[in-house]
Amino acid sequence: MMHTTAAGTCPPLSAEHFQRQALLCQWLATLLARELDEPTLQAYLAGDAAPLLDWLAEDGLAAEARRLRQALATLSLLAQPRLELAADFATLFLGDARHCAAPYASCYLSERGGFMAEPAQRMAERLADAGVAPAEDFNEPADHLAVMLDYLAGGYRQLAETRTPAERDSALAGIGQFLRQELCSWLPAFSQRAARLAPASAFYPALAALTEAFCRHRLAEAETT
Template sequence: MTIDTPINTQQTDGAEEWQAANTARSALYRWFADIFARELTPTTLEYWQDQRIYDSIHNAFVSLDLEPYSIRVKTALANLEKLPKKEQALELAADFAQVFLLSGDDSAPPYASYYLSEDKHLYGEPTVQMRKFLASQQLSLNTEFREPDDHISVYFRVMSLWIDSSIEQQLDMTSSAQEQIDFLDEALLTWLPQFNARCQKIRVISDLYPALTALAEQFVLADREGLATVTE
């Protein structure tokens, strides 16, 4: 994935700029959705480690004043290269399991229900709400993605699809921005900070997943701030 367009919506002053920013926003939400959906394959990791590839993504985060968070990701990728090539993806797979797949007390479950339900059980009210939202928007999950509907990847994917739809239908940017703000406020930012905080406390071999989680939270906050300027 390469991103050549600055995505700071605060800089947009017309429909053409808004559309260009949306294209980049959609790509980054989709990128984050893929990151949390599954562990990185050796091929994907090698692709990321091509400095030219991540530099394109890094530049997008720089445009949002998120350079320190993106540099942390770049540093984690560089540190991985200190390991033997055949071990890098294996170590990341172990980290993915440690951070996202173990029991709640030992990991950071990537499900809204864990953070918003008193009993921390999965398939809680957030799962029901997301399922209803997907149905209302005529969206469906990939049948190969066998996770509850309130998995963090679903929220990022919904944002990407929603942005794509606003581009295709050329929806009014003010109302579209407000709807996306409401979704972020009510569905994602109610628990994303807690999720990130747990990720930072887990002992892992590589800093890559904690760095990516911190970057994801800051991206959503920056995107929400940019959307707010569109509605003013």
């Protein structure tokens, strides 16, 4: 996904703020769903990710945004950036769940650390209740991080459409509960696993750290409102 709107501040807890969070959730979900294709990679190398990273920096995630920005800047130093990034994606996210940074909640929250456990069932129920389903070309369990971030984006879009303080507070409480129970409960371990691996580029470890910090930041916002 590419977005080129100029970054700028927006009032906290405004419709614009929540729309921005939805967009950032979807961007992170896109990056975690599959390897970057060549056109998207070239767009990012040309600076198309800068506005999104600026938004994150404005919102208190300057260190994490700077780390991902620096990782993007060094991709051009790789002999074959797209192929080496694809190899990194496979190493970090598609390997043995016991040793890689598997992007599934079940691998961290279930008793045996396996796939398709209670977190996947809970997430599937959430999706069914919301009347949504993962894209047909994305054949992953419901507790894949990209699916969960896309669901969170939908929550922020709904939040942006609330009309009264009571509606906003109720919707924000629901988002806070989802973040606390279903994302922030395992993303630190996910980020730590990614940091321990040694891919060709720092891109995906930086992305994992940014995603964890973003969700933690959103939880703090929901709980202090």
